[in-house]
Amino acid sequence: MFHFDQLNSNEVSNKSSELEGSKTEFFQEQDNAADLQFSMSDNEIHRQVQNYKYFTNLDDLYLDVVSPPFQSCDDDINRILDTDYKNSSLIKSKGKNAFPLASFEMLRKHRSKRLRSNEETSNLGPMMSTERIIELAAEHFICKELSSFSHPYPGSILSQDSILGQDSKGFQLIQNLLYSAEKVDQKKYEHSRKFLEECERMSSCTGSPIERLVFYFTEALHEKIDRETGLITPKGLGKKIPDPLEMMKCTNTFMITLQKKCPLTQIAKLVGIEALVDHVAESDKVHVIDIHIVSGVQCTILMQTLAARSGRPIQHLKITAVGTKSKTTLEETGRRLMAFANSLNLKFSFHVVMVEDILYLNKNLFELDPNEVVSIYAAYGLKNMIGRPDRLEHLMNVAKSLGPRVMIITEIETNCNSPNFLPRFVEALFFYGAFFDSVAECLKNDEENRREAEERCFGSAMRNVVATEGDERKIRYVSIDVWRAFLSRFGLAETGLSMSCLYQANLMRENFPFGRSCTLGMDGECLTIGWKGTPLITVSAWKFSSDG
Numbered sequence: 001m002f003h004f005d006q007l008n009s010n011e012v013s014n015k016s017s018e019l020e021g022s023k024t025e026f027f028q029e030q031d032n033a034a035d036l037q038f039s040m041s042d043n044e045i046h047r048q049v050q051n052y053k054y055f056t057n058l059d060d061l062y063l064d065v066v067s068p069p070f071q072s073c074d075d076d077i078n079r080i081l082d083t084d085y086k087n088s089s090l091i092k093s094k095g096k097n098a099f100p101l102a103s104f105e106m107l108r109k110h111r112s113k114r115l116r117s118n119e120e121t122s123n124l125g126p127m128m129s130t131e132r133i134i135e136l137a138a139e140h141f142i143c144k145e146l147s148s149f150s151h152p153y154p155g156s157i158l159s160q161d162s163i164l165g166q167d168s169k170g171f172q173l174i175q176n177l178l179y180s181a182e183k184v185d186q187k188k189y190e191h192s193r194k195f196l197e198e199c200e201r202m203s204s205c206t207g208s209p210i211e212r213l214v215f216y217f218t219e220a221l222h223e224k225i226d227r228e229t230g231l232i233t234p235k236g237l238g239k240k241i242p243d244p245l246e247m248m249k250c251t252n253t254f255m256i257t258l259q260k261k262c263p264l265t266q267i268a269k270l271v272g273i274e275a276l277v278d279h280v281a282e283s284d285k286v287h288v289i290d291i292h293i294v295s296g297v298q299c300t301i302l303m304q305t306l307a308a309r310s311g312r313p314i315q316h317l318k319i320t321a322v323g324t325k326s327k328t329t330l331e332e333t334g335r336r337l338m339a340f341a342n343s344l345n346l347k348f349s350f351h352v353v354m355v356e357d358i359l360y361l362n363k364n365l366f367e368l369d370p371n372e373v374v375s376i377y378a379a380y381g382l383k384n385m386i387g388r389p390d391r392l393e394h395l396m397n398v399a400k401s402l403g404p405r406v407m408i409i410t411e412i413e414t415n416c417n418s419p420n421f422l423p424r425f426v427e428a429l430f431f432y433g434a435f436f437d438s439v440a441e442c443l444k445n446d447e448e449n450r451r452e453a454e455e456r457c458f459g460s461a462m463r464n465v466v467a468t469e470g471d472e473r474k475i476r477y478v479s480i481d482v483w484r485a486f487l488s489r490f491g492l493a494e495t496g497l498s499m500s501c502l503y504q505a506n507l508m509r510e511n512f513p514f515g516r517s518c519t520l521g522m523d524g525e526c527l528t529i530g531w532k533g534t535p536l537i538t539v540s541a542w543k544f545s546s547d548g
Contacts, residue, residue, distance in 0.1 A: 292381030
């Protein structure tokens with residue numbers, strides 16, 4: 001059985017190397033590009049897009065812009081990484097305490113996968129982004145640890161005084177958080193608590209993005225310590241945290257507000273549906289199987305697009321929602337979609353396939369018409385089964401048996417599934433740092449909904465990622481490279497997104513006040529959507545091969 005946290009690294013590397021030559025980055029359009037119409041053909045759009053777009057190999061992107069007082073130790077880190085340190089006297093003498101050397105690769109890995117936009121090469125304001133502060137603090141942490149190894153390049157070790165102004169407090173907070181995590185990994189819990197006390201003193205759930213981020217990570221580390229020591233403290237296991245998966249499903253006002261004001265999720269929905277429509281453009285009868293329909297907003301986009309199709313109107317649209325619980329909620333979604341379809345004069349039917357366990361799902365439960373074209377839409381529906389690989393494998397086998405024209409997959413882009421605590425912690429810190437930064441900008445005038453999103457959704461998820469192990473860890477995210485290696489086992493091959501999809505993604509980004517902080521990039525055939533350079537979401541289209 002396939003296990004994501006035990007995926008053969010060579011398999012992922014092989015899949016990645018196949019796509020390396022095609023890794024490109026999608027950049028901003030010229031000012032007059034907004035006048036282009038959505039009705040253009042792909043060839044017309046392609047010619048226009050070439051006027052304002054250029055490509056570069058993502059593997060060559062590194063952060064090369066730092067504040068003037070900052071003295072980076074990048075060269076020293078790369079020098080050490082390029083040596084064979086398996087037999088190094090440094091490792092032999094330090095043994096398990098050689099944490100910094102492992103951290104180098106995590107830091108460089110984060111840099112190499114960043115998306116770059118014009119904002120990153122200019123000063124956006126008096127304060128650095130949350131992600132940038134984390135990166136500088138992590139680098140400083142590594143360099144300080146190196147100095148204890150008789151670092152051969154002591155002149156490059158930057159001092160805390162290099163970080164000036166309003167960013168210094170955030171820098172110190174991340175430093176304390178990293179030291180605390182290191183002590184937890186070394187089982188030095190009392191030392192860790194001392195750093196956490198400093199984090200508590202300096203952080204707040206109502207402060208800056210960094211202060212809020214550290215506040216919730218501090219809670220997560222307290223719970224981690226409680227679990228490993230068997231204690232129950234008010235700041236750890238003594239604080240009741242809701243199931244993070246249940247919190248993600250809620251459709252409360254704050255989540256609706258967040259999605260309306262944040263470009264990330266809206267761009268992902270638009271691109272996913274446009275990619276699906278591209279593959280059923282000539283079909284009279286379309287059957288979409290939605291793995292994780294939630295409120296069905298993506299379905300309304302689909303309906304509007306199909307209803308507006310000129311030349312060959314659609315005869316019938318069928319949507320089937322797959323679920324394992326909350327049948328009443330799914331049926332309510334169906335009634336709303338039916339009313340919306342009627343307003344568009346669109347012939348529409350809605351079905352629910354409800355199973356107690358995804359293992360009971362089978363082809364016979366779907367009402368299939370030989371004259372219809374089947375497509376599968378899976379937005380954030382696969383990640384919840386990463387910890388249950390038998391369910392995920394079964395779902396993919398059923399999906400293949402349905403013979404879909406295309407399968408659209410939207411997923412979170414990060415690696416928070418490592419069985420090892422520290423790599424998982426560092427990945428989560430960068431990932432949620434970018435999300436907290438985005439929420440701070442998009443909801444800066446809506447403190448109530450911002451607090452709700454940070455505490456109920458992000459906070460509970462962060463605690464689950466950091467503090468739990470085994471079956472209790474329900475939040476498990478993996479990168480597109482891991483998905484590629486997994487999906488190839490079922491004969492799935494990635495297919496490209498049209499230039500129209502990319503163009504419309506860019507237009508939607510421009511409609512948001514903070515849209516320029518949203519970075520778009522291409523990883524192979526997959527669209528990556530990020531915030532100020534940190535990848536957060538991927539949208540990709542897949543086809544089953546006949547011999548897969």
